[in-house]
Amino acid sequence: MWDYSDKVKEHFFAPRNVGAMEDANGVGDVGSISCGDALRLSLKVDPISEVIEDAKFQTFGCGSAIASSSALTEIIKGMTLDAALAVTNQDIANYLDGLPPEKMHCSVMGREALQAAIAHYRGEAWKDDHEEGALVCKCFAIDAVLIENTIRSNHLHTVEDVTNYTKAGGGCSSCHEGIEEILTRVLAERGEVFDPDAAPAPVEPDPLPIAASGQSSMTNLQRIRRIEAVIESIRPQLRMDGGDAELVEVDGNSIYVKMTGACSGCSMAAMTVGGIQQRLMEELGEFIRVIPAEQMPGTERRSAHG
Amino acid sequence: MGDIYLDNNATTQCDPKVVEAMLPYFLEQFGNPSSIHSFGNGVGRAIAKARKQIQALLGAKHDSEIILTSCGTESDNTAILSALKCFPGRKEIIITTVEHPAVLALCAQLEKDGYRIHRLAVDGKGRLDLDEYRKLLTPNVAIVSVMWANNETGTLFPVEEMAAMASAAGVQFHTDAVQAVGKVPIDLKNSAIDMLSLSGHKLHAPKGIGVLYLKRGARFRPLLRGGHQERGRRAGTENSASVVGLGKACELALEHIEYENSQVKALRDRLEQGILSQVPNCFVTGDPSNRLPNTTNIAFEYIEGEAILMLLNKKGIAASSGSACTSGSLEPSHVMRAMNIPYTAAHGTIRFSLSRYNTPAEIEQVIAAVPPIAAELRRLSPYWGERGPLAEPENAFAPVYG
Ligand SMILES: Cc1ncc(COP(=O)(O)O)c(C=O)c1O
Ligand code: FES
Numbered sequence: 001m002w003d004y005s006d007k008v009k010e011h012f013f014a015p016r017n018v019g020a021m022e023d024a025n026g027v028g029d030v031g032s033i034s035c036g037d038a039l040r041l042s043l044k045v046d047p048i049s050e051v052i053e054d055a056k057f058q059t060f061g062c063g064s065a066i067a068s069s070s071a072l073t074e075i076i077k078g079m080t081l082d083a084a085l086a087v088t089n090q091d092i093a094n095y096l097d098g099l100p101p102e103k104m105h106c107s108v109m110g111r112e113a114l115q116a117a118i119a120h121y122r123g124e125a126w127k128d129d130h131e132e133g134a135l136v137c138k139c140f141a142i143d144a145v146l147i148e149n150t151i152r153s154n155h156l157h158t159v160e161d162v163t164n165y166t167k168a169g170g171g172c173s174s175c176h177e178g179i180e181e182i183l184t185r186v187l188a189e190r191g192e193v194f195d196p197d198a199a200p201a202p203v204e205p206d207p208l209p210i211a212a213s214g215q216s217s218m219t220n221l222q223r224i225r226r227i228e229a230v231i232e233s234i235r236p237q238l239r240m241d242g243g244d245a246e247l248v249e250v251d252g253n254s255i256y257v258k259m260t261g262a263c264s265g266c267s268m269a270a271m272t273v274g275g276i277q278q279r280l281m282e283e284l285g286e287f288i289r290v291i292p293a294e295q296m297p298g299t300e301r302r303s304a305h306g
Numbered sequence: 307m308g309d310i311y312l313d314n315n316a317t318t319q320c321d322p323k324v325v326e327a328m329l330p331y332f333l334e335q336f337g338n339p340s341s342i343h344s345f346g347n348g349v350g351r352a353i354a355k356a357r358k359q360i361q362a363l364l365g366a367k368h369d370s371e372i373i374l375t376s377c378g379t380e381s382d383n384t385a386i387l388s389a390l391k392c393f394p395g396r397k398e399i400i401i402t403t404v405e406h407p408a409v410l411a412l413c414a415q416l417e418k419d420g421y422r423i424h425r426l427a428v429d430g431k432g433r434l435d436l437d438e439y440r441k442l443l444t445p446n447v448a449i450v451s452v453m454w455a456n457n458e459t460g461t462l463f464p465v466e467e468m469a470a471m472a473s474a475a476g477v478q479f480h481t482d483a484v485q486a487v488g489k490v491p492i493d494l495k496n497s498a499i500d501m502l503s504l505s506g507h508k509l510h511a512p513k514g515i516g517v518l519y520l521k522r523g524a525r526f527r528p529l530l531r532g533g534h535q536e537r538g539r540r541a542g543t544e545n546s547a548s549v550v551g552l553g554k555a556c557e558l559a560l561e562h563i564e565y566e567n568s569q570v571k572a573l574r575d576r577l578e579q580g581i582l583s584q585v586p587n588c589f590v591t592g593d594p595s596n597r598l599p600n601t602t603n604i605a606f607e608y609i610e611g612e613a614i615l616m617l618l619n620k621k622g623i624a625a626s627s628g629s630a631c632t633s634g635s636l637e638p639s640h641v642m643r644a645m646n647i648p649y650t651a652a653h654g655t656i657r658f659s660l661s662r663y664n665t666p667a668e669i670e671q672v673i674a675a676v677p678p679i680a681a682e683l684r685r686l687s688p689y690w691g692e693r694g695p696l697a698e699p700e701n702a703f704a705p706v707y708g
Contacts, residue, residue, distance in 0.1 A: 018686055033653070060686075063616045
């Protein structure tokens with residue numbers, strides 16, 4: 001069965017805040033029985049301070065759906081509505097020490113129930129714009145609907161394009177057959193034929209403050225600034241995935257980076273490090289080795305700059 | 307208290323006698339059965355004996371009708387692909403909607419390659435309509451592949467009758483009997499079945515060994531070509547220890563088939579009745595009057611299967627579920643959907659599959675464990691009120707999207 005964290009099991013076996021709430025003033029219902037998970041979140045909000053005084057849930061669903069609901073109620077109790085609206089599904093997953101990729105949708109359902117409940121409290125209509133398809137890429141938890149929409153809206157042609165735009169296929173690559181099938185179908189809709197040998201669309205890298213050139217033409221300070229700029233340009237993407245990276249030290253070709261958040265512990269850390277390294281090499285035009293900060297040798301060696 | 311294993315349709319424990327029979331073939335008789343020297347010549351004899359034991363369980367006429375393979379999936383794939391090669395002018399295949407993925411996924415791929423796949427529908431109890439089947443049996447059909455027993459519900463299909471109908475129409479007939487072998491009597495020499503797949507790990511032999519029965523005279527093209535093993539019909543050095551184990555397992559299965567259909571069946575019936583009489587809003591899926599003796603599949607309404615399994619597991623009970631969540635897909639089991647089981651129940655189906663190792667005491671423990679689990683999950687469910695399901699639950703709880 002699934003490799004659930006202890007935290008998920010704890011919240012499943014002893015869920016917090018279960019049940020209906022008589023005096024709820026914000027109720028959010030999401031999911032459906034046909035999909036196999038459905039959640040009702042009931043909130044009691046203080047009308048003056050807009051603080052969530054109590055939260056309860058009722059959930060039809062699997063182990064991680066119940067654990068995600070339980071975690072959600074624990075996270076938002078005592079928050080103001082505005083603070084609660086900033087809670088992401090990644091926050092719910094992090095609170096549970098992670099969810100398997102197939103189960104990330106359970107945390108998405110939690111966030112949607114929260115949005116729906118707050119909209120209900122405020123007398124607004126909440127519309128779900130989230131459509132879920134079958135999971136295609138397990139490495140990055142990307143589903144068919146997202147891949148299809150991305151192919152359509154960006155006019156993509158190749159598996160590499162899909163990886164560049166959605167990350168799907170960028171890991172173990174075992175989902176490439178599935179991605180090719182989606183490409184074949186979507187391309188057929190616009191009267192084209194999928195060509196496995198087609199060249200991918202060029203990706204435009206974000207323009208950086210200093211033009212790329214060889215190491216020799218840069219001063220040491222310029223070079224470090226440039227490394228910083230490259231890492232800064234990657235950070236928004238990492239943050240979207242609930243992680244972050246920070247430049248710690250430059251020692252010749254070895255660049256030490258501190259990985260935090262979802263990236264640090266997860267199986268993708270190695271890939272992320274690889275990705276940063278690739279990008280740095282492209283931008284600096286020299287060989288670079290990116291090393292997680294934990295592997296940095298002692299201070300006495302660090303003074304020996306190269 | 308030891309853990310209670312009720313997931314024998316997924317896989318079984320090796321019988322200790324099977325393991326004992328296998329051991330010499332790892333350390334002593336490890337030679338290649340094709341070799342002349344003394345490390346291998348005993349292996350050839352052991353494989354020949356195993357072939358006889360398999361033949362006996364299947365009631366096959368000749369031992370050369372037994373082709374050893376690596377698993378049930380390989381046997382299924384070999385059978386269907388062979389027929390397509392033998393009859394290149396025939397572009398249609400008949401299967402059912404409730405086959406195992408070993409057949410369904412292959413046929414879905416063949417469909418993309420231009421073959422026409424007829425998927426026979428089932429009714430609410432998982433039964434086929436033989437008139438519909440008869441109409442499809444034309445000279446355009448390369449092969450019919452219909453499972454003997456369904457892995458999720460245990461429901462039996464009338465494969466012997468269907469094979470006779472196919473034979474009369476001049477069409478090859480294959481049956482995936484992975485779940486049936488060892489649990490229902492099989493007598494292939496008196497049937498029109500051309501090919502039959504079995505898998506060792508469902509009958510107390512190891513995983514990774516299977517058989518394709520091929521009736522003498524039936525046209526065939528191998529999947530794997532190479533050495534002369536299996537008379538050129540399946541190349542590759544024999545998995546000799548596992549073959550010996552499978553032979554022993556077949557011998558034991560034949561000895562226990564009576565027990566399976568009396569004692570094991572009685573335990574299954576007791577379990578089913580014990581749960582149905584205590585838990586409200588649950589029912590048996592499939593055809594209770596015509597199914598494997600060891601299987602019961604119970605749908606618990608308004609709760610979800612994976613959650614049930616996790617709570618059962620906490621109490622040391624192993625079973626399985628057709629819920630979407632256990633497989634990581636969005637749809638509940640294709641078998642439940644094919645029988646039109648409503649979504650309110652399909653996500654909460656639990657399969658208990660027994661073996662000759664289960665005891666009455668274990669069954670009583672499970673009967674005691676299930677009702678509180680169902681009650682606890684219903685307490686969490688938005689579809690369940692104080693004293694039962696909400697009136698019209700799907701309308702009472704109708705979220706914004708669905
Ligand atoms: C009906 C049926 N067919 C085929 C298979 C596949 O057998 P194997 O696991 O040996 O490939 C199974 C086992 O899950 C099965 O239940
Ligand atoms: S599953 Fe998509 S890259 Fe691994």
